[in-house]
Amino acid sequence: MDLNGQDRPTLRRIGLTATSLEPLLDAMADIGHRSIGEGHHATVYDVPGHPSLVVRAGNGVDGMATYIVHGRVALRRFTGIHVPVVHDLQITDCGGMVVLAERLEEIPDEPIWQSLIEAAEFALQGRASPDQIALLADQQPDFMEFARELRSVSGRSHFDTREGNFMLRGGDLILSDPFGQCLFESEVEALRSRLPLPALGRVPQPSPRRDTACPLVL
Incomplete structure (x- = not known):
């Protein structure tokens, strides 16, 4: 598709x-x-x-x-x-x-990016401080609105923000996989209801290997 x-x-x-x-x-x-x-x-x-x-x-x-x-x-x-x-x-x-x-792209190991990630994590939880809001508004001006929309559409306030789930696209901070479950x-x-999926009914197994891919039959 x-x-x-x-x-x-x-x-x-x-x-x-x-x-x-x-x-x-x-x-x-x-x-x-x-x-x-x-x-x-x-x-x-x-x-x-x-x-x-x-x-x-x-x-x-x-x-x-x-x-x-x-x-x-x-x-x-x-x-x-x-x-x-x-x-x-x-x-x-x-x-x-x-x-x-x-x-x-991976996040550079630089203080400004670490501060931005910390601000983004608190923004996603709806708990960003005024200084963090100001930092995001200056560096990632759409992120506060994105965080509000993500909380609204998902009904959640806690997301998977472990290392690797924040990445870059040019200078834009990308949240790559917030629903780590x-x-x-x-x-x-x-x-x-939105995508033509076949019947689903099992919990995802650990990351696939060629000798263990899809070990369970639905």
Whole structure:
């Protein structure tokens, strides 16, 4: 499913046509994709020949799916500013999720960026101090509004802001994956109402390996 129109990159266009996760991971290994990051439920790979793209492959539908939906609807105006750009998404036959997205930059180890991340964390909780609000207004002028919208659409005030979930796109601070947990049943239903998903019913397993991809059958 191409999320952003016919001219955007898709999994098929980069050579990933398998509909099950294990054959898809095999194809990625053959093509030369390298792991560049790993979370509990998903692994992120580079895309040979396409340095501006990454593939995120996971053993289940996790909180990233919710964020993608919000990025297409309620948070659309923040996509590419504080929400990552997602080009394509596929739910595999065994219930895994594969995402093709833009490649982001790591946060520099500099005091100004550490102060901005701290301010952003408090803003997301609705607890930013006047000095933090002023810093964000000067350096990331849309972030306070983004934080308010994210709390509103998600009904949450605590997000996954561990190291690696704040990244950069040029000079813009991107919150890459704030829902670092599995979906509840109600969230799966909300996601299915917007995207053509197959039946889902299992908790995502740890990050996929070629010998353990989608070990459970729905």
